Amino acid sequence: ETGVTQTPRHLVMGMTNKKSLKCEQHLGHNAMYWYKQSAKKPLELMFVYNFKEQTENNSVPSRFSPECPNSSHLFLHLHTLQPEDSALYLCASSQGRTNTGELFFGEGSRLTVL
Amino acid sequence: AQKITQTQPGMFVQEKEAVTLDCTYDTSDQSYGLFWYKQPSSGEMIFLIYQGSYDEQNATEGRYSLNFQKARKSANLVISASQLGDSAMYFCAMREGQAAGNKLTFGGGTRVLVKP
Numbered sequence: 642e643t644g645v646t647q648t649p650r651h652l653v654m655g656m657t658n659k660k661s662l663k664c665e666q667h668l669g670h671n672a673m674y675w676y677k678q679s680a681k682k683p684l685e686l687m688f689v690y691n692f693k694e695q696t697e698n699n700s701v702p703s704r705f706s707p708e709c710p711n712s713s714h715l716f717l718h719l720h721t722l723q724p725e726d727s728a729l730y731l732c733a734s735s736q737g738r739t740n741t742g743e744l745f746f747g748e749g750s751r752l753t754v755l
Numbered sequence: 756a757q758k759i760t761q762t763q764p765g766m767f768v769q770e771k772e773a774v775t776l777d778c779t780y781d782t783s784d785q786s787y788g789l790f791w792y793k794q795p796s797s798g799e800m801i802f803l804i805y806q807g808s809y810d811e812q813n814a815t816e817g818r819y820s821l822n823f824q825k826a827r828k829s830a831n832l833v834i835s836a837s838q839l840g841d842s843a844m845y846f847c848a849m850r851e852g853q854a855a856g857n858k859l860t861f862g863g864g865t866r867v868l869v870k871p
Contacts (some may be wrong), residue, residue: 682863684861686859689858725797747799
């Protein structure tokens with residue numbers, strides 16, 4: 642069992658659907674992240690939240706909408722996605738300003754857009 | 756230009772032998788950190804080892820060691836005595852500066868397959 646839990650693990654949706662990915666961390670961290678992992682591409686940072694405040698939006702299309710209601714929960718709301726958005730979406734957390742900056746990842750939500 | 760380069764897309768290694776995974780990086784920061792992560796088929800990214808730019812000694816964690824050559828901007832991962840469970844994707848990553856948020860930039864990964 643990891644300290645970062647993501648649900649659902651798998652999601653199939655049509656281009657007109659609205660769905661959400663959920664991430665919860667049980668590590669007491671104050672920073673949370675969304676990364677996108679597409680086939681044959683490096684992990685891409687999407688969003689960063691520190692103490693519930695968004696501190697990074699890496700030019701992500703508006704069809705991806707993050708929400709961080711508290712330091713333990715992070716959501717990624719999805720609407721009118723495209724087939725090229727199919728990927729593994731990884732959530733991570735960290736302690737913010739630390740000596741190493743290690744990220745703790747969840748197992749990911751594998752999204753397929755039809 | 757890519758900040759993290761992993762030139763080996765895939766490698767085979769014999770069980771119980773050592774394997775070296777290459778990683779080169781590009782940064783103008785004086786303070787940075789280098790990481791290696793393992794990603795098994797389950798998808799989770801598992802932290803393996805960390806090297807700070809000011810650390811004078813190479814980092815070691817059990818069977819993992821990091822061969823840090825600062826002048827060459829390389830941070831190769833060495834896995835000793837490979838086990839079947841080491842079969843996975845391995846990613847090198849870098850944190851630049853000391854900015855809050857600890858953003859990591861990842862390389863493209865190397866797939867390792869350990870043969871019995």
